[in-house]
Amino acid sequence: MDVKAKILASQKLEHLQDWNEAKAMQNKLRKQRSEQFRSNLFWFGMWVGSGRSGVFMFLAGAAVFLTGGLLWGTNMPKAISCPSQKTLCYQLRWDKPSVILPGQIKQILKDYQRSHQRRRR
Incomplete structure (x- = not known):
């Protein structure tokens, strides 16, 4: 019984670690997309405002x-x-x-x- 509990706990821990890694990757990609959008927006604003x-x-x-x-x-x-x-x-x-x-x-x-x-x- 104690072995099954340890196996289940280790599996849950692995799933939680995978979940946390996926969330961290999503946040990193979201931040990159936000920075890219802001950069493109400023470029477009400068293009429209020039000549x-x-x-x-x-x-x-x-x-x-x-x-x-x-x-x-x-x-x-x-x-x-x-x-x-x-x-x-x-x-x-x-x-x-x-x-x-x-x-x-x-x-x-x-x-x-x-x-x-x-x-x-």
Whole structure:
């Protein structure tokens, strides 16, 4: 009985030592990754802040946000009026049936007045 207990205790001790070594290795790798990330972040900051690269990053960011704003502004309203199907206003619209073209205005007004008169009766 005493021998079995000693064997179990030595096995547990070995497992605990292996576990502690694995944890120490994980902490060491985590610290290395953290240092590498910080180094890369500082390098990127210096690259952006130096000369042409910073200007390029600013212009690229501005272009992305302006394009996104244009698309959002064109597609956000439920209905929008465009002069023709060849305009940029019509081409950028994802929901093309909601675009009101000049030829449809009279028909839309007639439908609106007809539905408005039905409600009054």
